[in-house]
Amino acid sequence: MEIWRNDLNYRQGKIDSGVWAGVVITIAIAAGFCAVLFFDTTGQKGSGLSEEYVYDISQYTKIDPAMILYRQAGPTIAAGLKSTKAIAVRGEIYIAGDKEIIVVDGAGKAKRKITLDAEPTCITLKEDGTIVVGMGDALVVINPEGQERTRWAVEEANARLTSVALSPEIIFAADAVNGLIYEYDWAGKLIRTIGQKSDGKGKNGFVIPSPYFDIAMAPDGLLRVVDPGRHLIVAYTINGDREWSWGTATPAIEGFSGCCNPVNFAILPDGSFVTIEKGLVRVKVYDAEGKFIGVVAGAEQLEWTQQQQVCNTPEQCQSKGFDVAVDNDGRIYVLDTVKNVVRIFEKK
Amino acid sequence: MDEKKNQYSRRDILRHGVWGACAAGVAGTGAILASKSRGQKYVWQIDPYKCTACGNCATFCVLQESAVKCVHAYAMCGYCDLCTGYYRPEPKELNTAAENQLCPRGAIKRTYVEDPYFEYTIDETKCNGCGKCVMGCTSFGNGSLFLQIRHDRCVGCNECAIAIACPENAIVRVPAEEPYLLKDRR
Numbered sequence: 001m002e003i004w005r006n007d008l009n010y011r012q013g014k015i016d017s018g019v020w021a022g023v024v025i026t027i028a029i030a031a032g033f034c035a036v037l038f039f040d041t042t043g044q045k046g047s048g049l050s051e052e053y054v055y056d057i058s059q060y061t062k063i064d065p066a067m068i069l070y071r072q073a074g075p076t077i078a079a080g081l082k083s084t085k086a087i088a089v090r091g092e093i094y095i096a097g098d099k100e101i102i103v104v105d106g107a108g109k110a111k112r113k114i115t116l117d118a119e120p121t122c123i124t125l126k127e128d129g130t131i132v133v134g135m136g137d138a139l140v141v142i143n144p145e146g147q148e149r150t151r152w153a154v155e156e157a158n159a160r161l162t163s164v165a166l167s168p169e170i171i172f173a174a175d176a177v178n179g180l181i182y183e184y185d186w187a188g189k190l191i192r193t194i195g196q197k198s199d200g201k202g203k204n205g206f207v208i209p210s211p212y213f214d215i216a217m218a219p220d221g222l223l224r225v226v227d228p229g230r231h232l233i234v235a236y237t238i239n240g241d242r243e244w245s246w247g248t249a250t251p252a253i254e255g256f257s258g259c260c261n262p263v264n265f266a267i268l269p270d271g272s273f274v275t276i277e278k279g280l281v282r283v284k285v286y287d288a289e290g291k292f293i294g295v296v297a298g299a300e301q302l303e304w305t306q307q308q309q310v311c312n313t314p315e316q317c318q319s320k321g322f323d324v325a326v327d328n329d330g331r332i333y334v335l336d337t338v339k340n341v342v343r344i345f346e347k348k
Numbered sequence: 349m350d351e352k353k354n355q356y357s358r359r360d361i362l363r364h365g366v367w368g369a370c371a372a373g374v375a376g377t378g379a380i381l382a383s384k385s386r387g388q389k390y391v392w393q394i395d396p397y398k399c400t401a402c403g404n405c406a407t408f409c410v411l412q413e414s415a416v417k418c419v420h421a422y423a424m425c426g427y428c429d430l431c432t433g434y435y436r437p438e439p440k441e442l443n444t445a446a447e448n449q450l451c452p453r454g455a456i457k458r459t460y461v462e463d464p465y466f467e468y469t470i471d472e473t474k475c476n477g478c479g480k481c482v483m484g485c486t487s488f489g490n491g492s493l494f495l496q497i498r499h500d501r502c503v504g505c506n507e508c509a510i511a512i513a514c515p516e517n518a519i520v521r522v523p524a525e526e527p528y529l530l531k532d533r534r
Contacts, residue, residue, distance in 0.1 A: 043513025047403030047478070052452045054403075055483035057437050207464060209426020210490040229428060229464070249430055251437050258488025259428040279432070279488035 060251040060280055061299060067253065068301065069285065069294035070332065070345040076303075077108035077342040079335075086123045087335040088131075089325040093342060095335065096120035096133060101142075106344065114146040122174075124164045132171055134161030139173055139184070152188035156180065163214045163264075165223060170238060172223060176213035179206040181225060183238070194225075194240040212263035212278070212321050219271050220288075228260035233273065233290065246290025251280060254292040263321035266332070274332050278321045283334055283345070296332055296345050303339075389524040392508045396494035396531050398518035401479030401486065405495055408513040409477075415501035416477030416510065418455070418470050421531040424492035427465035433485030433493045434458055434468055450484055451475075472498065491531065499527050 035041075047053070077093070084097035092111055095102045101114040101123065114131070122134040129144030137159035140151040154161065156178045163174040170191065171184045181194040197205040206213065207229025214226045222235045222243060231249035236242055248255035256262055262275035271288035274296060281304070283296035302322075323335040332345040356364075394405070394416065405416035429442055434456050439448035444458055455474035459467045470493075477495055485493040497510075497519075511519035522529060 041509075041512060043402075043404040043408055043515060047407045049403045049406055049478055053406070053478045053480055055401075055450075055480045055487075057487070060437060207426075207428075209428050229426065231430075257437075259426060259430050259432045260489070 057251065057280065060257065063253065063282070063295055063298040063300070067295045068297070069348060070296040071348050072297075072301065073331065073344045073346040074106065075108060077104060077344075079104075079340045079342060080110070081340055083119075084335055084337050084340045085120055085323070087323045087325045087333055087342065088123045088125045089327045089333050090125040090127075090129065091327075093325075093333060094123055094125060094131065095342065096123040097340070101131065101133065104342075108342075112146065114142060116140070121161055122163045124166055126166055132164050132166065134164050134173060136160060137175075139164070139171065139188070141171075141186070150188060152184070154182060155190070160211060162212060163216075165215045165217045167217055167221075167238060172215055172217070174213045174215045174225070176208050176211045179208050179213070181215060181223075181236075183240075192240055194223075194236060207260075209260040210263075210278075210321075212260070214262070214264045216265060216267050218267050218288075219269070224265070224267065224273075226262055226265060228263065231256040231261060233262075233265065233275075246286075253282070253284070253295065257282075264323050266324045266326045268326050268330055268332075269328055270330075274324050274326060276322045276324050276334070281322060283322075283324065283332070297334065297343070301345075302334065302336060302343065390521040391497075391499060391504060391524045391527050392502065392511060392519055393497050393522045393527060393529050394495050395518045395520055395529055396491075396496070398516045399479075399482070399495055400516050400518075401482040401495060402515055403478050403480075404513045404515070405510050406476045406478040408510045410505060410509050411501065411503065413501075414477040414510075415497050415499075415503070416495050417472045417475045417498045417501075418477065418479070418481055418493055419496045419528075419530075420468060420470055421492045421494070422467075424490055424531055425468070426490055426492070427461060427467060428489065429464045429466055431458070431466065431468055431485070432488035433481040435484075437484075451481055452478070456481060468493075494531055496528055496530075 079095045079097060080102055081095065081097035081100065084095055086096045088094045093104050099116045099119055101116065101120065103111045105111055116135060118135040120133050120135050124132050131142040133140045133142065137154045138151055139161065141149045143149050154175060156175060158177045159175045160177045161173050162176040165172040169185065171186065173182045175182065179195055183191040185191060195206050206227050209229050212228055216224050218224050222237060225234045225236055227234050232245040232247040234242060234245040251257040257277055258279040261277040263278045265273055265275045267273055272293065273286045275284050275286065281302060282298050285293040285296060287293055320337045322337055325333045330347065334343045334345065336343065406414050409415050434450060435448055436450050441448060446454060453474045453476060455471045457469045457471060461467050479495055482493050482495055485491055508519060
């Protein structure tokens, strides 16, 4: 009778509690396996956001190979510095960074080292080998033997000198913080300032959103100044009169990309321009009137093939604009301030 | 005899005194540590110098609308006319038309200041923390737009889901008294 009752209970759908427990445990284990296999808790499969949320500039990183007019000459030169800032060339290559200037030959062989008492921010060379270095708010003149001859500080508060250019009588120094260019004689006496909003010559002053403000003296005797926020290269007389400008804001290859480019430039012996952009790192050549000629190197030629851009961290993106210099033979020297190396490019 | 039993020797007093001092020391140290651990509260925050704006913050937060929002360091901003955090890479015109804007949610407001400067402010009610504008600003500009966990929204999970999903380990514990890691001019 008891057996019959149990059998009846079973037939009526009553299941042993042990069976229930087994089913629950099995489902839990299966759910656990599914979670491990199908759910991305560590974010390795990406955010899952739609294409609309993806910031994609890959189409602008592709450079038509026919546009690349230069090739790398010789090996990549390691600067031997932790944080490179600027480059200048006159027979030998002068690389400024850390608290030093390293001088190497074209093959990368170290020739000498000049120790500084602060981090350099810009450098240029006079015909006779005299070195002029900007160090924050100070300008330092160093003789060809590496001895300091004179120095002076910029009077403007919070000045940060990001470029120096020379004429036989004048040292031009660009201050990215105040958006001004100072003209000094070789004794350090201030002659005039270019770019003040009220002087009527600098128009509305320079627009400098990020700490890059480059200048260079052109063979025609006019000073060239980058107005990065307006994507222009502007010609000024040494008296501070604005003459003309060129430049277009576009991520297309013929223009300057982003909010504020080019970050640096150099002028070839024939008067044409070599420009460097940040963001989309591109080294390009324009003729003396500003017409786009071709490309020296893009991210791929600068050996950043795995990435669209040459920065990994936000800090690198913001503070690592490359620098460029040229020699009398038209070779182009690109200082990679992220990898702290120099690449020399010559025409194909 | 009994009187002698009830009397403590000097050695006993010394022994009990040393034990008592030790016990008091241990108890005191424990009390100090306990009070310190109670006073120091920590919260989750994004280190803006490690963050690569991958987008995981928008989708991995346990909240339906992420606690991560874009914030703006005005002291760093260039007030650019062509702001790469506001505009698509190749805008048709530099105006506020939706077709030119980078943010899929229209969460950034552009306001004229003076020629040629514009101010950009974040509407947090629209921002989902995707970081698209942060990518644009960081890549081309000076990185004044960045992501932060907003503590008026964060529920303070013991194990932050975004921290686990962050590929750069950019989400860290910070003291609750200073819950934000803000960018400044470096």
